[in-house]
Amino acid sequence: MDKARYLVEAHLEEGRSVSELSAMHGVHRSWIYKLLARYRAGGEEALAARSRRPRSCPHKASKEIEQVVVELRHELSRNGHDAGAHTIAYHLAKRFDHVPSVATIWRILKRNGLVEAQPQKRPKSSLIRFCAELPNQMWQADFTHWRLADGSEVEILNFEDDHSRLFLASDVYLTVTAQDVVSTFQKACDYHGYPASLLTDNGAVFTGHYRGGKVLLESELERLGVVFKNSRPYHPQTCGKVERLHQTLKKYLAKQRPAKTLDELQHQLDTFRDYYNNIRPHRALDGCTPLQAFEARVKAKPSKPIENPHFRVRKDKVDKTGRVTLRHDSRLHHIALGRAHKGRRVTILVADLDIRVVDEEGEVIRQLTLDPSRNYQPLGST
Structure with a gap:
């Protein structure tokens, strides 16, 4: 028996007063009078609990x-x-x-x-969010794997701005090399300016410090005055923004027709990057698009001014004496690398007098400042 029926029967059957029942059971007298009126009009069925939902809602969505x-x-x-x-x-x-x-x-x-329902998700209160204060203060970079329509595996290299989430660059390669990383990085810089710092994981195409060497990206960032940062090994959360970007990108690609060629996949990447930057509102940016957030504030810059030297890239093979040749101001110069490298295919990257010789794996074999007055650049010179 529910409380409403009990109160009604206590009054009608036992003859107890409304005031007595109100005081004893902690209810208002007016409610008891309403129950009695409902009972007299509709019997016991009228005592059932009624919905408190309003009969109309003027602001309800149409x-x-x-x-x-x-x-x-x-x-x-x-x-x-x-x-x-x-x-x-x-x-x-x-x-x-x-x-x-x-x-x-x-x-x-x-x-x-x-x-x-997704009960497995961590509550937002448990998350600690880190974000750069300004656009170009820090970029994040990483590559992820994808498959073409024939099942062949390719790699997608992505760059993202930490502050604004601007999708800076996205290029597909059969296999990402150290030279590819620098090429995509330079392309992003041409459009958006140079960053003050760059954050990556410890992939071989990004860093060679754990092998006791230096790869092309590290050398290039050092030349530009861009601070290079690496995440803690086996801790992808450090690069969480670009990792999350991979997830969003793959969700989009999974809904598209499988690309048959690299060019077709690159077109899909470019289409998504345009949508992501210009149309899609970002929850972490209070509903702004990444491009709006990127343009809203002054841009950070590297620690030293960027010069614009004359760039040149030359392919060569180390001769039997361990040397390669390079022409500067119509004069041929011989650069010593050591006999241990004889026969190796190398790439020579020239920025005016700044010379870097890189092997096919992206390892920097030698870096030097060319002395135009000397035909031979010995190993001891820098």
Whole structure:
């Protein structure tokens, strides 16, 4: 027996007063009088608990809005884009003057069975977020694997700005080499300026310090005055932003027709990068696009001014005496590398008088400043 029926029967059957029942059971007298009126009008069935839901809700989202929310959810998911409530609200604002709150959109999605519970996720309060203060203060770089339509594996090299999440560059290669890293890095710098620092993991194409050497990227960053940072081994969370970018990119690619060639995959990467930077609102940026966040503040710069020397790249083979040749101002110079390298294929990178000789694995064999007055550059010279 519920409380309402008990109070009614206590008054009608036992003759106990409304005041007595109110004081004894901690309820207001007016509620008991309402129960009695309902009982006399409809019997015991009228005493059942009634819904407190209002008969009308003037600010409730219209059927049209609800339908568009569901359609946007399916469209964004089908194209491999983020389809959360924040993103849907961003797209709704382009169609309607009055847009429901993010919470309302989430409830619409849940009501239509489009939200799956994810109890395995860590609560947001447990996360510590690190972010550069300015655009170009720090970039993150890493490469990830993908497969073409025929099953052959390729590698995608990505660069991202830590502050604004701007997708700086995305290039596909059969296998990423040290030279590819510098090439993509330089291309990103041509569009967005040079960063003050660069963060990568300890991949062989990024660093050679654990092998006691130096790869092309390290040498290039040193020349430019860009601070080079490496993540802790086996700790991908340090490069978490670019790792998360890999996940978002692969979600998009999985919804596209499998690319048959590198050029076709590169076109897909370029299309996604344009959408990511210019159209997709980013939750970590309070709904701004990465490009808006990148352009909103002054840009950080390397610690020393960037010069623009004359660049040249030359392929060569180390001769039997352990030397390679290079012409400067119409004069031929011989650069000593050591007999241990004879017969090796090398790449000579020239920036005016700054010379670097790199092997096929990207290891810097020798770095020197050319002395134009000497035909022979011995090993002891720097």
